[in-house]
Structures are given as C-alpha cells and as structure tokens.
Amino acid sequence: xxxKVYCACCNGxxxxxxxxxxxVTDGIRFFLVGLPDNAVKESQQRIESALxxxxxxxxxKRITINLAPANIRKEGSxxxxxxxxxxxxxxxxxxxSVGEKLKDFIILGELAxxxxxxxxxxxxxxxxxxxxxxxxxxxLPPGSAMEGAEIEGITVYSAQNFRDVLEIxxxxxxxxxxxxxxxxxxxxxxxxxxxxxNYDFAQVKGQMAAKxxxxxxxxxxxxxxxxxxxxxxxxxxxxxxxxxxxxxxxEEAIQTSNIYSVAGLLGxxxxxxxxxxxxxxxxxxxSPHHSITPQALIGGGSKGLPGEISLSHHGVLFLDExxxxxxxxxxxxxxxxxxxxxxxxxxxxxxxxxxxxxLVAAMNPCPCGNLYEEGxxxxxxxxxxxxxxxxxxxxxLDRIDIQLVVRAVKAGDLVFSSGRKExxxxxxxxxxxxxxxxxxxxxxxxxxxxYTNAAITPSRLAVYCKxxxxxxxxxxxxxxxxxxxxxxxxxxxxxxxxxxxxxxxxKINTAHLSEAFNLxxxxxxxxxx
Numbered sequence: 001x002x003x004k005v006y007c008a009c010c011n012g013x014x015x016x017x018x019x020x021x022x023x024v025t026d027g028i029r030f031f032l033v034g035l036p037d038n039a040v041k042e043s044q045q046r047i048e049s050a051l052x053x054x055x056x057x058x059x060x061k062r063i064t065i066n067l068a069p070a071n072i073r074k075e076g077s078x079x080x081x082x083x084x085x086x087x088x089x090x091x092x093x094x095x096x097s098v099g100e101k102l103k104d105f106i107i108l109g110e111l112a113x114x115x116x117x118x119x120x121x122x123x124x125x126x127x128x129x130x131x132x133x134x135x136x137x138x139x140l141p142p143g144s145a146m147e148g149a150e151i152e153g154i155t156v157y158s159a160q161n162f163r164d165v166l167e168i169x170x171x172x173x174x175x176x177x178x179x180x181x182x183x184x185x186x187x188x189x190x191x192x193x194x195x196x197x198n199y200d201f202a203q204v205k206g207q208m209a210a211k212x213x214x215x216x217x218x219x220x221x222x223x224x225x226x227x228x229x230x231x232x233x234x235x236x237x238x239x240x241x242x243x244x245x246x247x248x249x250x251e252e253a254i255q256t257s258n259i260y261s262v263a264g265l266l267g268x269x270x271x272x273x274x275x276x277x278x279x280x281x282x283x284x285x286x287s288p289h290h291s292i293t294p295q296a297l298i299g300g301g302s303k304g305l306p307g308e309i310s311l312s313h314h315g316v317l318f319l320d321e322x323x324x325x326x327x328x329x330x331x332x333x334x335x336x337x338x339x340x341x342x343x344x345x346x347x348x349x350x351x352x353x354x355x356x357x358x359l360v361a362a363m364n365p366c367p368c369g370n371l372y373e374e375g376x377x378x379x380x381x382x383x384x385x386x387x388x389x390x391x392x393x394x395x396x397l398d399r400i401d402i403q404l405v406v407r408a409v410k411a412g413d414l415v416f417s418s419g420r421k422e423x424x425x426x427x428x429x430x431x432x433x434x435x436x437x438x439x440x441x442x443x444x445x446x447x448x449x450x451y452t453n454a455a456i457t458p459s460r461l462a463v464y465c466k467x468x469x470x471x472x473x474x475x476x477x478x479x480x481x482x483x484x485x486x487x488x489x490x491x492x493x494x495x496x497x498x499x500x501x502x503x504x505x506x507k508i509n510t511a512h513l514s515e516a517f518n519l520x521x522x523x524x525x526x527x528x529x
Contacts, residue, residue: 027062034067146277228406
C-alpha cells in the first residue's frame with residue numbers, strides 16, 4: 001500500500017513542501033531515498049523504538065520511503081514523525097480514514113526513543129509556507145508550534161508525543177485543547193528588562209551632542225560611528241540605544257522571527273522577552289566580539305545559516321572596538337549596508353537573508369585613544385595614527401551616516417551633576433516613537449517599500465527631501481569645499497529629514513541642514529551654518 005505524508009524543509013528562508021511517500025510490499029528490506037543526510041538515515045532506529053512504546057512496529061516487509069522532490073537534499077531529524085506516520089498508514093496499522101486526512105496536514109518533529117517529540121528549527125517559515133500553500137493545519141512539537149501562535153489563517157497543533165500526533169489525526173475536531181493560539185503565549189510577571197535597568201540615558205552625564213546624535217540615529221534608522229577617548233562612555237551610550245528604539249510592527253516581527261527560527265534561536269530570544277513563544281517584539285541588539293570571523297558575521301557554513309548581520313535585521317548591530325575587527329569582517333559590511341540583503345553562495349546553492357539593520361560602531365581615534373584630549377596626552381606618531389585609521393576604509397566610512405566625536409566627560413558634569421537630572425531613555429523613546437510614526441504614515445500613504453528615512457531610495461530622495469533654492473546653494477557650497485561624495489550628500493539630506501521629523505516639521509530648513517552637517521562631518525566645524 002502507498003501512503004503520502006506532507007512535511008517541509010528550509011533552504012535558508014526558502015521553504016519547500018516535501019512529500020514522504022511510503023510503500024510497504026512483500027519482501028524484507030528498508031529503503032530510504034530522496035537525498036537524505038545521515039540524520040535522516042538514522043531515523044529508522046529512533047522510529048522503531050518510539051513505535052514500540054505505543055504498541056506499534058515496523059513491519060518485516062519491503063519498505064520504500066521516498067522524500068520528494070528527490071533533487072533537494074533533506075537535512076535534520078524533523079522527518080522522523082512524518083516517516084513514522086507514513087509507515088503505520090502504509091502497513092494498515094492505522095484506520096484508513098487517517099490516510100485520507102493526511103493531505104490537509106504538514107507534520108514535522110524529531111522522535112525521542114520514548115516517543116516524545118523534540119523541537120525543530122525553522123518552524124515559523126514552515127507554518128507560513130503551509131498557510132500559503134493551502135494546508136489546513138500543522139502538527140509540530142510544543143516549542144516549535146508556539147512559534148506560529150500569532151500566525152493567522154492556519155491551525156497549529158502542539159503534540160507532546162507521538163500519541164498526541166495520532167489523536168490529532170484521528171479526531172482533529174476533538175483536539176481543540178492542542179491548538180495553539182495567541183492566547184497560548186503566557187506572559188510572565190512584568191520584569192524590568194536588564195538592559196533598561198543597567199543602560200539608561202539618565203545615567204549618562206553630559207555628552208549632550210552624543211546623546212542627540214544617537215536619538216536622531218534611532219529616529220531615522222541611521223548608521224552611526226562614535227569615535228572618542230577611552231572612558232568617555234561610547235559603549236555605554238551605544239547600549240542605551242536599545243531602550244529608545246520603538247517596538248517592531250507585526251510585519252517586521254515576522255521577518256525577524258523567521259531568521260531566528262531558521263537559526264534555531266527563536267525560543268531562546270523569546271525567553272529573554274519573558275514570554276513562552278510567538279514572535280519577537282523587541283528589536284534585536286547584536287554585539288559580536290571583535291575576534292569574530294567573516295563567516296560568522298555574514299553567515300554561511302555547510303547549512304547556510306544566517307550570521308550576525310542578518311540576525312540584526314530591523315535592529316542594531318553594535319561593533320565595539322571597530323578598528324580591532326578583522327579587515328575582512330569590516331569590508332563584508334559594504335553590500336548589506338547598501339542593499340539591505342545578504343547573499344551567501346555555496347556549492348549547494350545560494351541563500352538570501354534580509355539585513356536592514358542599524359550599524360552602531362565605537363572606536364578610539366588613535367592607538368592610545370587620547371587624540372581629542374587637551375594637554376597633549378596623545379603620544380602616537382603620525383605613522384601609527386595613519387596605520388590605525390587605515391583599518392577603516394573610506395567606502396565603509398562613507399556608508400556610515402552619522403559620525404560623532406565623543407570627548408571625555410568634564411569633571412563638572414561628572415562630579416557636580418547631582419542637582420541636575422538627565423533625560424531618561426523613556427522620555428527620549430517617546431520622541432523617537434513619534435518621529436518613526438510620522439515616517440511610517442508618510443511612506444505608507446505613498447505605498448513605498450521603505451518605512452524609515454535611512455532607507456529612502458535615490459529615486460525618491462527629491463520627493464521627500466525638497467530644499468529651498470537658498471538651502472540648495474548652501475549644500476552645494478559645503479559639498480564642493482569638502483569634497484563630499486554623492487553618497488555623503490544623500491546621507492546629509494536623509495539626516496536632515498529625520499531632524500525635521502523629530503521637530504514635527506513638514507519641510508527641511510536651514511537649521512535642520514546645519515545639524516545634519518555637524519552630525520555627518522564633525523571635524524569640519526568651521527563650515528557649519
């Protein structure tokens with residue numbers, strides 16, 4: 001008898017429906033074909049032990065299992081459950097009515113030897129794919145099923161063990177208690193996020209220019225570089241940035257959660273947010289060490305998994321000690337910063353991951369870090385400074401919108417500030433949220449593909465960043481005198497657009513451009529308007 005069970009596999013973010021075809025005929029042999037890897041080939045032993053726990057068996061006949069389409073390699077242990085169901089149906093150990101219902105289900109899960117189901121990576125994109133392909137329901141292990149709690153248009157069942165799978169298939173109408181919904185997400189008691197407690201702008205003394213620059217970067221989604229002395233608060237302020245970013249929209253949450261699901265990290269991130277499943281809501285903040293390899297940063301490996309760049313999608317990629325990163329790591333940022341996508345090419349195929357992130361980098365201005373300090377503290381030679389600065393190439397610097405000089409905090413700000421309260425992250429976050437909403441409304445009304453000022457395409461720049469004739473002449477004078485590139489010019493206009501949005505202004509004016517010039521070119525103060 002021939003039986004077909006439907007499951008799926010992920011190739012990066014691309015999902016393919018896999019049909020498990022099981023044929024049981026006379027003879028004694030077990031065939032598993034369809035480009036399975038070793039984890040799939042070893043499923044026979046796991047399935048045999050699990051079935052015995054529930055009174056079933058693998059029949060002593062000729063069993064042929066084909067994983068179609070046969071030209072796509074099948075990796076991982078997620079095919080255990082559909083193969084086991086197929087064997088039972090094809091050998092008539094289950095009622096024929098079960099076989100008729102299989103066409104409506106996507107079934108996945110790894111079997112433990114005692115019949116329990118273990119979670120699998122990539123559940124969220126698989127659930128979305130099943131909905132788009134017209135399947136009525138998915139049966140998944142508990143943790144994997146929770147990833148689809150907020151996806152509408154398809155029923156997601158949670159199966160603790162293999163017996164639950166069979167009960168759902170035999171009586172789907174009576175298995176309502178196993179259906180995962182948005183109400184299934186158990187929010188734990190409200191616990192203050194560790195970052196919001198330890199990293200708040202209220203704890204930053206002085207540094208008004210740096211805080212203003214970070215606020216503008218957060219409001220418009222701009223890349224930012226903090227260059228300054230050691231101990232000036234660069235790292236601390238960068239970590240405070242997470243507390244002023246607005247929450248993700250549902251569309252953004254689905255895109256980011258898909259990446260984390262494929263990487264097998266969605267459950268871990270959900271626990272950090274104090275809920276038991278569903279989509280990520282807080283924007284990711286990734287902070288890899290400067291010893292990271294280019295492959296770990298951009299992604300890849302034998303399975304083409306996403307790297308830190310893609311895991312920062314719709315969030316922040318913070319690179320502390322920027323100049324200490326391997327030159328190759330810094331250079332791989334070029335294309336993602338420009339295109340917002342990562343392409344990983346391997347022998348087995350190509351993988352595409354979205355990578356629309358904010359780059360936040362921090363570094364010292366020279367090897368000793370005292371270049372901007374008074375009193376001649378810097379003892380670096382000109383050649384040493386040149387070698388140090390050459391670690392960051394011109395094309396990379398040109399792609400960083402805001403470049404700030406952060407000087408050491410003055411003693412008056414540091415010691416005698418007890419009577420003066422600094423703005424908290426909560427207050428700044430409200431301004432950022434309003435500015436982001438202005439951008440969202442503006443670009444959605446025109447059906448644009450972007451929703452932040454930093455992502456404005458060149459063809460639409462003249463529409464959203466109009467200047468008066470006087471301002472055009474001032475910008476032209478600045479660009480000509482300091483040799484600003486075409487990319488730098490567009491960055492200045494985008495920053496000015498964000499400054500205007502923070503003020504609630506419809507048009508860009510001279511004051512907005514002046515601040516944009518200072519943020520883009522902090523070492524050219526003599527030309528500031």
